[in-house]
Amino acid sequence: MSSIIKPRVLKGFRDFLPENEIERKSVIKKLENIFENFGFVPIDTPALEYTEVLLGKGGGETDKQVYNFQDSGKRDVALRFDLTVPFARYISQHLDELYLPFKRYHIAKVWRGENTQRGRYREFTQCDFDIVGVDSPSSDFEIMLMMQSSLFKLGVNDVTIRFSHRGIFNRMLETLCLKDKTVEVLRVVDKLGKIGEVKVVELLEELTTTENALKILEFIKPGKNFRDTLDKMIFLSGGESDDTKRLEEIYSYIIDNKIEKSFILDPSITRGLDYYTGLVYETFLNELPEIGSVCSGGRYNNLASLYTKTELPGVGASIGLDRLLAGLEVLGKKSELKSLTQVLILVLDDKIIGHYHKIATELRKNGINVEVFPIKKKIQQQFKYADNKTIPYLIFCGEDEVASNTINLKDLNTKDNYEGISISKAIDIILE
Amino acid sequence: MSSIIKPRVLKGFRDFLPENEIERKSVIKKLENIFENFGFVPIDTPALEYTEVLLGKGGGETDKQVYNFQDSGKRDVALRFDLTVPFARYISQHLDELYLPFKRYHIAKVWRGENTQRGRYREFTQCDFDIVGVDSPSSDFEIMLMMQSSLFKLGVNDVTIRFSHRGIFNRMLETLCLKDKTVEVLRVVDKLGKIGEVKVVELLEELTTTENALKILEFIKPGKNFRDTLDKMIFLSGGESDDTKRLEEIYSYIIDNKIEKSFILDPSITRGLDYYTGLVYETFLNELPEIGSVCSGGRYNNLASLYTKTELPGVGASIGLDRLLAGLEVLGKKSELKSLTQVLILVLDDKIIGHYHKIATELRKNGINVEVFPIKKKIQQQFKYADNKTIPYLIFCGEDEVASNTINLKDLNTKDNYEGISISKAIDIILE
Numbered sequence: 001m002s003s004i005i006k007p008r009v010l011k012g013f014r015d016f017l018p019e020n021e022i023e024r025k026s027v028i029k030k031l032e033n034i035f036e037n038f039g040f041v042p043i044d045t046p047a048l049e050y051t052e053v054l055l056g057k058g059g060g061e062t063d064k065q066v067y068n069f070q071d072s073g074k075r076d077v078a079l080r081f082d083l084t085v086p087f088a089r090y091i092s093q094h095l096d097e098l099y100l101p102f103k104r105y106h107i108a109k110v111w112r113g114e115n116t117q118r119g120r121y122r123e124f125t126q127c128d129f130d131i132v133g134v135d136s137p138s139s140d141f142e143i144m145l146m147m148q149s150s151l152f153k154l155g156v157n158d159v160t161i162r163f164s165h166r167g168i169f170n171r172m173l174e175t176l177c178l179k180d181k182t183v184e185v186l187r188v189v190d191k192l193g194k195i196g197e198v199k200v201v202e203l204l205e206e207l208t209t210t211e212n213a214l215k216i217l218e219f220i221k222p223g224k225n226f227r228d229t230l231d232k233m234i235f236l237s238g239g240e241s242d243d244t245k246r247l248e249e250i251y252s253y254i255i256d257n258k259i260e261k262s263f264i265l266d267p268s269i270t271r272g273l274d275y276y277t278g279l280v281y282e283t284f285l286n287e288l289p290e291i292g293s294v295c296s297g298g299r300y301n302n303l304a305s306l307y308t309k310t311e312l313p314g315v316g317a318s319i320g321l322d323r324l325l326a327g328l329e330v331l332g333k334k335s336e337l338k339s340l341t342q343v344l345i346l347v348l349d350d351k352i353i354g355h356y357h358k359i360a361t362e363l364r365k366n367g368i369n370v371e372v373f374p375i376k377k378k379i380q381q382q383f384k385y386a387d388n389k390t391i392p393y394l395i396f397c398g399e400d401e402v403a404s405n406t407i408n409l410k411d412l413n414t415k416d417n418y419e420g421i422s423i424s425k426a427i428d429i430i431l432e
Numbered sequence: 433m434s435s436i437i438k439p440r441v442l443k444g445f446r447d448f449l450p451e452n453e454i455e456r457k458s459v460i461k462k463l464e465n466i467f468e469n470f471g472f473v474p475i476d477t478p479a480l481e482y483t484e485v486l487l488g489k490g491g492g493e494t495d496k497q498v499y500n501f502q503d504s505g506k507r508d509v510a511l512r513f514d515l516t517v518p519f520a521r522y523i524s525q526h527l528d529e530l531y532l533p534f535k536r537y538h539i540a541k542v543w544r545g546e547n548t549q550r551g552r553y554r555e556f557t558q559c560d561f562d563i564v565g566v567d568s569p570s571s572d573f574e575i576m577l578m579m580q581s582s583l584f585k586l587g588v589n590d591v592t593i594r595f596s597h598r599g600i601f602n603r604m605l606e607t608l609c610l611k612d613k614t615v616e617v618l619r620v621v622d623k624l625g626k627i628g629e630v631k632v633v634e635l636l637e638e639l640t641t642t643e644n645a646l647k648i649l650e651f652i653k654p655g656k657n658f659r660d661t662l663d664k665m666i667f668l669s670g671g672e673s674d675d676t677k678r679l680e681e682i683y684s685y686i687i688d689n690k691i692e693k694s695f696i697l698d699p700s701i702t703r704g705l706d707y708y709t710g711l712v713y714e715t716f717l718n719e720l721p722e723i724g725s726v727c728s729g730g731r732y733n734n735l736a737s738l739y740t741k742t743e744l745p746g747v748g749a750s751i752g753l754d755r756l757l758a759g760l761e762v763l764g765k766k767s768e769l770k771s772l773t774q775v776l777i778l779v780l781d782d783k784i785i786g787h788y789h790k791i792a793t794e795l796r797k798n799g800i801n802v803e804v805f806p807i808k809k810k811i812q813q814q815f816k817y818a819d820n821k822t823i824p825y826l827i828f829c830g831e832d833e834v835a836s837n838t839i840n841l842k843d844l845n846t847k848d849n850y851e852g853i854s855i856s857k858a859i860d861i862i863l864e
């Protein structure tokens with residue numbers, strides 16, 4: 001009748017095969033667990049919003065990365081491109097129903113029409129967590145602790161969280177009378193890791209004097225240790241300030257909690273052109289620094305100024321799930337499970353299928369994931385199915401076993417056979 | 433500078449406040465657990481696909497409910513409106529990487545520009561589970577068992593799963609020479625619950641003779657019990673067939689598993705104009721039948737004929753999460769938790785904030801969800817925060833307690849105070 005349509009997905013979009021989706025779900029569950037461990041609550045917002053709400057007035061035409069269109073009711077709508085803007089809108093809209101300080105997490109897909117040649121996806125998952133409505137060193141520190149705990153939970157212990165303070169950076173530029181060139185300087189500083197010190201100075205010299213360029217380089221180079229780096233930052237930013245005191249305070253918490261191994265004060269961290277005003281952080285896998293930061297964030301002055309006159313300072317971070325998953329895979333920390341099934345009940349006899357399902361229910365009541373092969377087929381094909389799904393145990397049973405209320409169990413890993421055992425014995429073996 | 437943009441969401445779209453999102457996540461986790469218990473594997477597909485892939489060639493202009501548009505690369509794209517079509521595309525595309533029979537589940541959002549006046553949402557969540565690549569009574573039964581188990585897992589034991597067989601219904605129409613009016617008859621039969629028997633016969637009389645109309649009514653009325661209903665279906669469809677044998681087989685499994693209380697053979701269940709060809713099911717909450725079926729499905733001949741010449745018979749069902757959640761709320765089965773936090777550590781002294789975080793880490797290591805209040809504030813405000821988040825325990829601690837390495841614990845439910853206890857004692861009390 002109709003011709004076949006070629007099954008395919010859009011460029012930059014992906015299907016997830018079971019083994020990948022099992023891994024994604026497992027990582028997401030662990031992150032949710034950490035976020036809840038820290039008292040963060042989940043929220044959700046629509047994928048589609050008014051373009052004006054997401055991009056501001058008149059922003060619709062300018063941002064080509066955003067998927068926007070007119071819906072059938074002639075509304076200008078857009079798919080969310082991050083979780084921060086919807087959160088700003090959300091908290092402004094629901095301030096009366098919420099309470100401050102508000103600690104939320106949000107794990108969801110976002111869409112951007114990025115250039116896919118750089119290995120970027122147009123649909124990807126972000127995991128954001130923020131503390132809004134309070135400006136305290138304790139909150140700044142809590143986010144850092146969560147970044148570290150999240151990675152530990154995923155089995156990645158060898159991480160470095162590099163942090164700095166945008167306020168001190170800005171003050172340094174002020175002392176050099178370069179405040180009006182902040183954006184340009186940030187753009188150059190951001191490239192330090194890629195192009196190296198010499199090239200950075202060259203580029204800075206296009207913006208200012210050689211003396212200033214060298215001072216900026218001096219500022220962004222980490223010192224021997226926290227104290228050394230901070231002293232240099234204090235000196236080059238014109239003396240102590242609330243911002244430098246905050247860094248000291250946070251460092252004292254780090255010491256109290258004996259986690260200094262994971263944290264480095266690194267003044268080259270600025271989070272580029274972002275809207276951060278205070279602490280900023282990036283997280284690197286020490287065995288895989290080249291993939292870049294897997295979790296970044298910082299403090300901002302006013303989250304929701306687009307939507308409300310209520311001042312909402314906050315601090316937060318975002319885990320790039322796709323980059324992190326790619327990293328875990330390279331580090332050999334990806335599970336290769338094709339399913340979570342523990343037992344396959346083979347169908348030897350059509351006439352006792354009801355009985356097979358009964359056995360399955362017994363096992364499930366004990367928390368065991370079990371399936372009944374859906375139809376009588378050659379035994380090799382049923383074995384193949386167990387293999388495809390990496391199922392470790394098989395249960396065999398015919399009419400004799402029904403009569404004696406027993407089963408046969410095979411452990412495919414050890415090749416052990418347990419013949420004529422009771423269901424409860426089988427449960428013990430599987431759960432062991 | 434810029435004027436305030438009114439924070440708002442599109443009609444038919446929703447924000448989820450923490451208490452609602454906690455509930456949604458908890459229900460989804462339980463469903464995932466059941467699906468994995470039955471050996472189903474998760475998959476995911478893109479939210480956005482080629483319009484042609486989702487709607488077939490030339491389908492783009494006709495379906496106003498679908499959100500479709502041109503992306504910046506001039507591709508015709510659309511947001512998925514269900515999880516079945518993407519699954520058909522997915523399995524055709526990845527057949528070489530998968531294996532049959534394939535049992536997958538998929539829980540995800542879908543979008544339809546529905547009329548919101550009927551209380552429908554334009555963004556909603558579906559939970560689909562299907563067994564593809566096999567046509568067996570065991571699979572038909574397994575889906576029924578999963579429907580029941582899913583609701584049991586959510587604490588809803590009082591459910592009725594009504595099932596029938598579209599093949600037998602079609603054969604009945606054939607015996608009445610009404611095959612070419614199948615669509616019209618289905619449309620009328622579907623209204624039985626709403627308009628009653630008299631009105632159904634009236635409408636059927638517009639399509640055929642009074643005798644035929646009465647025969648159809650006779651067919652769709654359930655009998656006294658399974659046997660009685662089936663006998664009538666056999667008689668009115670012109671005798672026994674593979675389809676009636678399948679119903680008998682499935683019923684024998686139901687008996688074997690002693691779950692007949694939840695299942696009723698109801699020949700008025702046809703799943704309307706859907707593409708089902710075999711078993712069909714709908715699930716009703718007995719205390720709340722008026723909200724309609726919360727989980728429906730059935731068997732289809734060929735899932736993916738649009739994309740592949742490989743025949744893929746299957747059976748599956750879909751839980752309408754939003755309707756189910758609304759039902760759970762009415763039944764008083766909705767949790768009212770505003771957070772999952774178990775302990776709030778109050779900030780009595782600014783100078784020991786690092787210590788507070790250390791205590792929190794100790795508790796978290798024992799699986800306890802705990803937060804440190806983010807800043808020193810009046811004690812009443814910190815209490816209020818615990819109240820807002822329904823946190824049951826408070827920990828107080830000043831410099832004296834730091835010196836003696838103890839804490840004070842307050843149980844807000846019982847009003848019990850535990851003063852000067854060790855952290856490990858506190859952990860025991862909280863976990864108890």
